Amino acid sequence: MNQSNEISDKYSLVSFRFNVGSKAETDVFVDKINEYSEEGSFNPVYVSAFALSTFYEAVEENLAIIDTFTGVLGFITIIAGGMAIVISQVMSVNTRMKEFAIQKATGWKNYHIFLNITLESLILSSLGAMAGIGLGFLMIYFLSGDTSPFGAAPAVVTWREIVRVVGYAFGLGILGGTYPALKAARVRPVVVLKEE
């Protein structure tokens, strides 16, 4: 610091790194440097000190906010996906009431129709999951490549993530398919067939 005048003539920004010890000791050390600088003791150089641990804490806080935000987005996506399955399956069931009525008239039981519709929902959500995984791989490929506007950031898709996506899709398929399946299974053939 005694050579600060000499340094200021040569460089506009200089950084020093000190290994101090524990976090508590580092904080005391940083506070002392900053106090010293504010008193003008390094004049004409202005010194600002910070602990790397504080910097990491700030980064972690920001990452936690991003995590919460993506979590909320994910939750909204799950709700929207579930609603999409419910709506598309309810519409499909409504247009196929005669089909279910005739199936029941020929001996299908309620649970046969219920399982059939639930299976359809599972297939629908699995196709969605496959499309999502494929799209995810493509995005990672482009975003982590040299042409990426964010720079070539390395990214990895783990089996755990894929299993999680498939798990969500199956859960959504079952949850979203339950109401339409119940509606189809409870059809009274005599009511539907007499409407004609």
Place this chain on the structure above:
Amino acid sequence: MALIDLQEVNKTFGEGHRKIRALDEVTLKIEEGDLISIMGPSGSGKSTLLYIIGAMDKPNSGKVLINGRNVANLPEGKLSEHRKDMIGFVFQNYYLISKLDVLGNVLMPLVPYKKNRKLGKKRALKLIKFVGLEGREHSKVGKLSGGESQRVAIARALINDPKIVLADEPTGNLDSESGRKIIDYLIDLSEEGKTIIIVTHDPRIVKMVQEHHLGKNLWISDGKLSKNPEFDVYKW
């Protein structure tokens, strides 16, 4: 023991002053192998009677004994099983599943029952041949004529080898030649021992049934069933 034994069956729809009595103390015995036509004007209760015999609807009171078992009080699951084992339906509007081909439609009742599926295809092909649609197994049902569609519906009704075939206005959407063929198929089935009940308001069907040695005609009006001895189809 009669195959079908209805005892004082009542069925009403609606409530209060809008109450409609569709069946009024209907008592009826039908033996195995009988060929029955039930004729009556629109709203007379003939389709309601058919649906009650077919365990698709329940009476408000009375007994519906099919092969000695009262199906009027069976839970839904047992009713489905009963329909699978005992009843084949043929409807006026065929109700074929358009995304399936002829073979798929005939096999449809067997889909949830794995045991039956193994023998099902062989039987389905035999039935398709019986109704004169050999070679059309993989045709889309949307491309069939009304008569052909109804023949597919007959094959579908027979896939579970039911004892009873119930036909609700089976010729209602067909020209007279196609309609006659459909009734011929139903009469053939009767000769093979199936119990056939045809609900109609077409006097030509009543006449065909009346002329057959197994045939019996019934008349229903305002929910009341009669043998209608005064009814003469030749005067229609």
